[in-house]
Amino acid sequence: MPLGRRALLAAPALLAVRPAAAESWPARPVRLIVPYAAGGGTDLLARAIAEALRPALPHPVVVENRAGGAGVIGSEVVARAEPDGHTLMAVVSTHVANRYFLASLPYDPIRDFTPVALLSRNTMMLVTGTAQPHADLRAMLDYARRNPGRVGTGSTESLSSFIGQELARRAGVEMPDVQYRSGGQLMNDIVAGHLPVGWTSTASVMPHMPTGRVRVLAASTATRTPFFPEVPTVQEGGIAEFDLSGWVGLYGPAGLPEAVPARLHQALTRAFADPVLQQRFTAMGIEPNLKPAAGLIEAAQREDRLWAAAAAAGTIRKEQ
Template sequence: MPLGRRRLLAVPALLAFSTRAPALAQAWPSRPIRLIVPYAPGGGTDLLGRAIAEALRPALPQPVVVENRAGGAGVIGSELVTRAEPDGHTLMAVVSTHVANRYFLPSLPYDPIKDFTPVALLSRNTMVLVTGAAQPYADLRAMLDYARRNPGKVGTGSTESLSSFIGQELARRADVEMADVQYRSGGQLMNDIVAGHLPVGWTSTASAMPHMQTGRVRVLAVSTSTRTPFFPDVPTAQEQGVADFDLSGWVGLYGPAGLPEAVVARLQEALGRAFADPTLQQRFTAMGIEPDLRPAAGLMQAAQREDRLWAAAAAAGHIKKEQ
């Protein structure tokens, strides 16, 4: 899937930062850059982070080293970043539930918006409902019918707040009982789908893609209002009778609060060059990643929109904090 026109429009804007970055950025980076991925290896964000880290090598004088710090729905790794020096040598890649966690978890040791510096929006996360080929349902309607006839026997796998909410929101709207089964990464969830240990699960296209050639996995539905180009034959949940079902996420790149504007500009320039490289674009397509590169303002807008969405869901009683 080539980069769309809207996504490519952001690349020249990011490249333009290179002409304005002051001398401070020229001395950065002076050592390897740690890219914290606060989730277990093998999931979509981990795959995206490693692909970008490799693609940034020609644009930066120091390597970007991915470091997985899983746990606490992303909180452990994110808190580590808040304590890091804001010098551009510690960054993190997080999914949109970085913002949603404040509405799901009892407490957070940081403010997900105020305590981080947005650098760039990296990708859109379309979520897909996956199941094993041996399961007795071939589409969403059949799965929901099976779940109604077998109350409590169809657990829904999730890896963070968004996939958990999507699974429980689908169950609520369909009036079926489907327990939330939590995993630490999309890779672990998919392993249990393939092995037949988990009936269904919501995960990213990037997590699902590596398993599609095995013939042991089916995609039952897409969470957004439009089909994903990675699985064009798979209908959306809306097409299968779940009205107004349109939920997706994103992956954003952040640094600690106080990250210098010059370093942010240099990072954006390097990302613009990396995302314009056809080799990375082809790799994204093969991995099932939907690139959506936008500068810091675009990431801030996405985070603020996410915050409003979850605040409204909490006010309506559709989500509750864990005890």
């Protein structure tokens, strides 16, 4: 339908609103959607950052858990939100991988979101309970080999699921994937002795170490993590060239004004430099890795290439 004269005259004024609004961001509290259950590593990171941002912003950042569907339910909320900077989300790297694992998505993980900042690196840890009959990775794999299908591997999203199944494939053992909604829930079952082993982030593991009922068997990366320097890598356990890790990124809806990520990155830079937040990160087992939007774009593109190659090789398949 052709635009009337009044609409045409009003258009420049409407276009001028968005930059002005971006400069005054935030005009009200910011919703930070965490599309996973409370208590996991991403949730802990988001809440620590939200608190640290209070002195730098005129309105608070309020964390909201919208768990379900491997992060899809909460992510869809953000994809459909108004791109004014008042609805953001913190997601793990499997936000990108979901397109290769799930039968369908209600959004495009790249096109329908605006990258804001890379927040942290996620070294994944293989954990077990101290009551389980395996003291190290080799012993666990030997036990799983003698008991095919009886050693379930806990996971919380596509990355930890892939790591667990890739370890089993390379070691030549059968270890069924046991899916959880969050690292907190997975760790509760590890502590209680209901789950034989599981892969989760350092941040999810750290709060449970004082119980004395958790044993960490291996790190997923090529080098040991500083949070568990005594824990060998999977490579050290005999699986050559095993090097998998993730990240947590901050996104907004597509069309987010450029001024919002720029302003938020400035506030994040100040917050991440605060010794109090640095101490919290260390206590929680979080590996900060703050980078601007360009750094998150690079990480997402690298992740996309990894999963595309795995799909092409047939090592991962979409759900039916």
